[in-house]
Each structure stands twice: as structure tokens, then as C-alpha cells.
Amino acid sequence: MGDKHVVRFEPVDLEMEVDEEETVLNAAFRQGIALMHGCKEGQCAACKSFLLDGDVQMDRYSTFALAEYESDEGYILLCKSHAYSDLTVELINYDEEELRNAVPLQHLRTRIAAIEPVTHDIVSLRLDLVEPAAFTFKPGQYADIRIPGQDGHRSFSMANLPGEPLEFLIKKYPGGHFSGLLDDTLQPGDELELDGPYGTFTLKKSSDRRIVCIGGGAGLAPILSLLRHLVADGIDRPVRFFYGARNHADLLYLEQIEEIGEKLTDFEFVGCLSDSWPDGWANTGFVTEVVQRLEPGLAECDAYLCGPPPMVDAAIALLEMTGVPPDHIHYDKFTTSVAE
Structure with a gap:
């Protein structure tokens, strides 16, 4: 391990310890601090945040995420930043409700337990815990599954609630690493290692706004977890769930969605x-076209988006155009990885 330093975050008056050999973001995960993040890569x-004071070195990153001129001005990516002194960092994107109420990272x-197809290109992967006996997370979060025999991982959202058998919905890609x-x-019977939980795609308990979910493909998983959470906790908020697919055979888990909807007082799929x-x-x-036709009052909702990156990008653009504040839009956007 390297030398340790203190990172102070503004304007939230929060500080934590970081080792030189870990990134600032990973130090936050380790200590249960929910900094805003996405790909972690x-x-x-x-x-993206602003370095007010201190010495940071960054691992390799994409200039699409942080342009050279932004780096020159003092902006940094917390997922790639190593601290070599005490730091003061101004957070640009943060959720104060989540920030101090995170779940510490677990291995x-x-x-x-089972690998079963649910459509022609999506499978259900169900896992039994070996160690530890329980996995603590918030409904809507995701985990990194380590790729057996390789130095890497892929990120997938849990479809279940905490305390239930783990289930992931995974879209298959030709040559996909996982x-x-x-x-x-x-x-079945093979062991897999996981790290998590990650993500801020979680129900905001301070809000009583109606909920609009927009999903596609394997992005159904975290939305299922959120809906099951609403039922389990008796949360009474109107929910509209728009799910995009190419054809009728690609609509999955319709019976489960119907069962969940019957337990909510105001639900439409x-x-x-x-x-x-x-x-x-x-x-x-496209799902965003249907949302635009049927939802004239989006500005007054909390939006939860999960699916292919182009769908998420289109949904964000629609929501912003219709006046939904950025802090009412929640999403995890995953990328694919294929073997070369």
C-alpha cells in the first residue's frame, strides 16, 4: 500500500481517507461514500469534478470524458485520479441524499444455480451465495462480475431484492467477453466472483413524485428490482413503465410485471x-417516441432509465427537452465489450 492522504469534498463538507495506490472513486466505494459515477473506466x-487544491495524477482516460482543455483548467475524473497529497475537490454532480447513505463495497x-434463456438474446443468470452469506445492496444497484480466466469484469444490475437469490438479465453479444x-x-455449479454494489439508480425516498421508467433489453433488471422494492415497502406512487423492444417476442417477463403491477395502486406497463x-x-x-406521445407531463416526474446506451441517450435528451430537472433523472448506462 502507498501513503495515505485526506480528501475533502465541497460543497458537501465531507472528507475521507485515500491510499495513493487506489483511485479516489474506489476509496469512496470502500468507505461507503456514494460519489456519482457511471462506467468507472x-x-x-x-x-467529473474540479480539483481545488492538491496533487493528483490520473490513469489513462478518454478525452471524450475529459477534454484536454478541461484537464488544464483543473477538472479531474475521480475514477482515474490518484492522490499524492491531501486534496480538496469540488463535486459537480452529486446526490446528497445518497452521498452519506451508501452501502460499502463487498466481495x-x-x-x-441456473443459466436460462428468456429471449433469443437475453439469458437469466441466477447465482447462489457461497461467501459471505448475504449481499447488502439497494434495489436498482449493480455488481461487477469478474470474467473467469481474464483480467476484467462486466457490470450487471440485480433484478432481485436483497435477501433473495441473485438474478441478472444478460444480453448476449457475439464475441462478448462475459x-x-x-x-x-x-x-451450473461453476463459481463466479462479484464486487459491489455500485450505482445510484435507487429510489429517492424524499420524493413523492410519480415515477416514469424507460427501459430496453437487459435494462429491465434494475427496474424490476425497483418495482419489487415499491411493493415490498408499500410505497404508493404512480408508476408508468415504458419498455422498448423490436418485436413482441422480445418482450420478456410480462407475467412477472403484471403480478407486480397488480400489487401497486396506480401502475401501467x-x-x-x-x-x-x-x-x-x-x-x-422507438420507446422514446411512445413516451413523447403518451406523457405530456414529464417535467413533474422522477425518471428511471436503463437499457442500451443509444436508448438512454435519447431518453435523457427527451427528458431534458421537456423540462425534467437533471437531479430527477436516474440511470446506469453500460457499454459492451467483445473479444478481439
Whole structure:
């Protein structure tokens, strides 16, 4: 381990310890401080902050996330920053409700219970905990699953509630570093290691606004977890869930969604089909087009988005255009990784 320093965050009057060998963001995860983050790989800018004082060195990152002129002005990416002195950092994006109420990072050993297809390109991966006996997280968060035999991981959201068997919905890509192992390499009984929880895609308890969920593909998982949380805690808020797919066969877990909806007092699920649909299907087009047609009052909602990055980007643009404040928009946007 390297020398240790203190990082002070403004304007939230919060400080923590950081080792020179870990990034500022990883030090926050370790100590249960929920700094805003996205990819954790220097590509998305979610953790961009301003260095007010101190000496920082950054690992390699994408200039799409932090332009050279921004770095010259003093901006840094917390996921790539190593402290070599005490630091004072101004947070640009933060959720004060989450910041002091995070769940500390945990390392898990698990065993595969089942791998089952739910559509032609999405599988359900269910895991049993080996050690420790419980995994503490907030509904809507995600974990990093280590890729067996490789120096890397992939990020997937939990579809279950804490205390229930772990379930991940995973979209398969040709040559995918992890998803490519799900066809014939990984088998029930194999062990997988996980680290988590990560993410701020969690229910904001201080809000009583109605909820609009916009999802697609395997982005259904964290939304399922959030909906199950609403039921389990008896939270009575109107919910509209828009889910985008290409055709009717790509709409998954419809029975589970219906069962959840029956337990909520004001819930509507809208399946949106963009390529082909049964005769008489009402909601056609991209999911954001359907949302725009059916939701005139978006500015008064809390929005939860999860799905393919182009869908999330389009949904953010729509929400911002219709006046939804940035702190009412919650999302985790994952990238894909394929073997070269």
C-alpha cells in the first residue's frame, strides 16, 4: 500500500481517507461514500469534478470524458485520479441524499444455480451465495462480475431484492467477453466472483413524485428490482413503465410485471415495438417516441432509465427537452465489450 492522504469534498463538507495506490472513486466505494459515477473506466464523465487544491495524477482516460482543455483548467475524473497529497475537490454532480447513505463495497463468491434463456438474446443468470452469506445492496444497484480466466469484469444490475437469490438479465453479444461464456463454457455449479454494489439508480425516498421508467433489453433488471422494492415497502406512487423492444417476442417477463403491477395502486406497463408488431398493437415506434406521445407531463416526474446506451441517450435528451430537472433523472448506462 502507498501513503495515505485526506480528501475533502465541497460543497458537501465531507472528507475521507485515500491510499495513493487506489483511485479516489474506489476509496469512496470502500468507505461507503456514494460519489456519482457511471462506467468507472474514464469514459463517461459522470464522476467529473474540479480539483481545488492538491496533487493528483490520473490513469489513462478518454478525452471524450475529459477534454484536454478541461484537464488544464483543473477538472479531474475521480475514477482515474490518484492522490499524492491531501486534496480538496469540488463535486459537480452529486446526490446528497445518497452521498452519506451508501452501502460499502463487498466481495462475493457465488455459485451458478441456473443459466436460462428468456429471449433469443437475453439469458437469466441466477447465482447462489457461497461467501459471505448475504449481499447488502439497494434495489436498482449493480455488481461487477469478474470474467473467469481474464483480467476484467462486466457490470450487471440485480433484478432481485436483497435477501433473495441473485438474478441478472444478460444480453448476449457475439464475441462478448462475459456473455460469450454463457452458451457452453459456464455451467451450473461453476463459481463466479462479484464486487459491489455500485450505482445510484435507487429510489429517492424524499420524493413523492410519480415515477416514469424507460427501459430496453437487459435494462429491465434494475427496474424490476425497483418495482419489487415499491411493493415490498408499500410505497404508493404512480408508476408508468415504458419498455422498448423490436418485436413482441422480445418482450420478456410480462407475467412477472403484471403480478407486480397488480400489487401497486396506480401502475401501467407500456410495451413499445419498433420493428414488427401484432395487428392492432397501439404503441409502435422507438420507446422514446411512445413516451413523447403518451406523457405530456414529464417535467413533474422522477425518471428511471436503463437499457442500451443509444436508448438512454435519447431518453435523457427527451427528458431534458421537456423540462425534467437533471437531479430527477436516474440511470446506469453500460457499454459492451467483445473479444478481439
